[in-house]
Amino acid sequence: MLEFFTGHYAYWFTIILLCIGVYGIMFKKNLIKKTIGLAILQISVVMYFVAVASKWDATVPVLDPNIPVEQAANYLNPLTHTLMLTAIVVGVATLGVAFTLLIAIYNRYETLDEQELIDKMK
Amino acid sequence: MKALKILVLVLFAAVLIYASSGLPNRGDADNLMHADRSVINTTVKGSYFIKNAYRDAATPNMVTVVLGDYRSIDTFGEQVVIYTAGLITLLVLRRTRRLKKEIKS
């Protein structure tokens, strides 16, 4: 039972972060708060992938001359770290485009509240 | 209405936590992800990159070798993505003066 907890608690923390992001998208009425919830959701997925790649008693994936590279259990898995670098940059680009569209909406409709926008667009 | 939203969120969290109990323990030495050969005896990519990165590219940092040499086309696609995001901000928000003069006259 204790092994189950020490092996799985990292997944539970990332799921809690994901649910905080979904709470921000579903329950808030201001458009900027919804965008912040979207950013939190993207970061939780990045954290999950980095947590999966860990091994006990292993070191950073940078070659050390004292630690032999023949046994692959000495170094962390570098594949998921690389994919998450791409994911972070895509998240930044998505946030940039989202804020640009929010500025364009504010210039046109003078409000950023969800219910007032729906009333003004009718 | 609000009670229904709270119920949906709690159900979503419960389903995710139940689904994550089938995952292997974090950091175990005999995960399928960290093995040397897979179940059907092909190479597993993580171990292959660790063993052969310094021999192929003379670089100690394995993450840079994977990002710049083994998976370089993914990095090229990512440059296109961030360049497109920059172009979108330029096209949506820069207005020329001709549009304002047309509206006024």
Add this chain to the structure above:
Amino acid sequence: MRRQYDSPIVLLGARLLSPYIMLFGWYVIIHGHYSPGGGFQGGALLAASVLLIRVAGGKRVSRLQIAEFATTPLAVVGVVIYFATGLVAMAMGGYFLDYEMLPFPGDMEASMLRYYGILIIEVGIGLAVMAILIMIYDNMVRGEDYA
């Protein structure tokens, strides 16, 4: 964000910090082979050092460092460096982005050719990411009052 910030302490702090952040950003890009780092991280640090002066100093002061029309050609140069490496490798007979066919003088073995190929690509990525992050900020400030 157009006018200078009212307090002189903020401008003094930004002027003291910004060159060191830019130097550290260059260090992170070039030492991407030997320690954690690389193109994307160094590009974000370089953009942070320029944006600090833009937020604290206003438009008249920071226009002297990087002008607003100059960020778009810099971004294009960054992407073209990456693409030109691939096309040169293809013109010499390999596949796209095959570093072993790059025309370097002298007789180097295959692993050192890949070393230099990755270095050129990291510099291109850093330049493109820096220019685009500054460009996003500039366009958002300019488009703020077309109401």
